[in-house]
Amino acid sequence: MINAIQMTDDIYWVGVNDKETDLFESLWPLPEGVSYNSYLIKDEKIALIDTVKINYNDSFLEKIKGLIGERKVDYLIINHMEPDHSGSIKSLREAYPDLKIVGNAKTMNFLAGFYNIKEGTKIIEDGDQLDLGKHQLSFYLTPMIHWPETMMTFDEYDQILFSGDAFGGFGSLDGVLFDDELNINFYATEIRRYFSNIVAKYSPLVSKAIQRLSDLDIKMIAATHGPVWREDPNYIIEEYRKWSNYETDEGVVVVYGSMYGNTKIMAEAVARSLSENGIENIKLFDVSRKHVSDIINEIWQYKGVVLGSCIYNLEIFPPMETLINDLENRNLKKRVLGIFGSYSWSGGAVSRLQNFAKQVNCQLVEPVVEVQYSPDANMLDQCYELGKNVAEAVINY
DSSP: OOOOEEOSSSEEEOOEEEOSOSEETTTEEOTTOEEEOOEEEESSSEEEEOOOOGGGHHHHHHHHHHHHTTOOOOEEEOSOOSHHHHTTHHHHHHHSTTOEEEEOHHHHHHHHHHHOOOSSEEEOOTTOEEEOSSOEEEEEEOTTSSSTTOEEEEETTTTEEEEETTTOOSSOOSSOOBGGGSOHHHHHHHHHHHIIIIIGGGHHHHHHHHHHGGGSOOSEEEESSSOEEOSOHHHHHHHHHHHHTTOOEEEEEEEEEOSSSHHHHHHHHHHHHHHHTTOOOEEEEETTTSOHHHHHHHHHHEEEEEEEEOEETTEEOHHHHHHHHHHHHTTOEEEEEEEEEEESSOOOHHHHHHHHHHHSEEEEOSOOEEEESSOOHHHHHHHHHHHHHHHHHHHHO
16 A cells, blocks of 8 residues: 655645556456555644545555544545545544545435435535635535536645545555656646547536636646646646547547458548548557547547547447447547448448437538449549548638
8 A cells, every 4th residue: 555645745646556446437447456545634624535436445545544643533525426436435424423424415415325424514605715724725616527416625734625526536546656756758638538538528617627727827637536736837837728629630530340351441541541641640440449548539639630430220320329429428629530431232330430420510521432242443542531631621711
């Protein structure tokens, strides 16, 4: 167990690292694990900001008691009620019966619903403050990033923004905590995968929150997942700003669904054409063999997306349906889009992709290529033409 880590004279990280959970929210793979970050402020009053997943309750309480001894925890501030951050609340209340739980009105609905806690609470509103002594905490309500009750807490003294899930990322903290201690390239992909899979649907609200926080002089960002940003907090703010505004790098993600290889041949032709026409960053994925969370992550990075699918039981190939449903859910926009597909005795994959193109705010590039049986030389020429046109649209977007 990593002991509590001192962040400033009075503030400590008392979170935990999870390398045992395979799927975050029972959906998203965690090959590099994940951290659940909780923070303790020692002042005239002692405050905790968020808790940890119930699996790690014992070590969490040990860290707290190791820091404060026989003193009591006066306040628990809940920025986010999702159980990976609120799971230890009941045990914490048992250990500190006089603990006052601080959150907004919507927080209290979740608190009662999840843990049947209705007493010993303090409801705050946007802009309210809490006096701990030296430290004054200000509260900023940020609903739907990514639950209705989410909020952020700003310590006026050390100028630390405790941001909840915003500015967080996948990846356990393997002996490190701060951005200046780690290889950011190792974490960057997992941070973007976290955003694109968990937060991206609420991008307009993320962008709005970033604008609202722009007046704060933030010296450090402490989210509920991932590193604490003390050397360059603007790095993670800028990344979230870029992603929430659908800004992308030059490159193309080609994703295909193929049972017997015909749609794969078309995808490879598109990818080769992209390369011949000036695209250096090309990601080619078999939708059946690459997890959807990784594909979404790459799509969130690059300007171009080309999707191709075979048909299965009169419908689009099921893994491709999963992908495009997820992209529709995240309101994909500001991309260059190409589509193609194949069928044998009944079409439908391309028509579903065309309907997807109507649902998202992207620039559809011609030709739309649909092959019956297997692609001949003429059809492969059309695939090359599609790749060429996508490349030109991406470069000139």
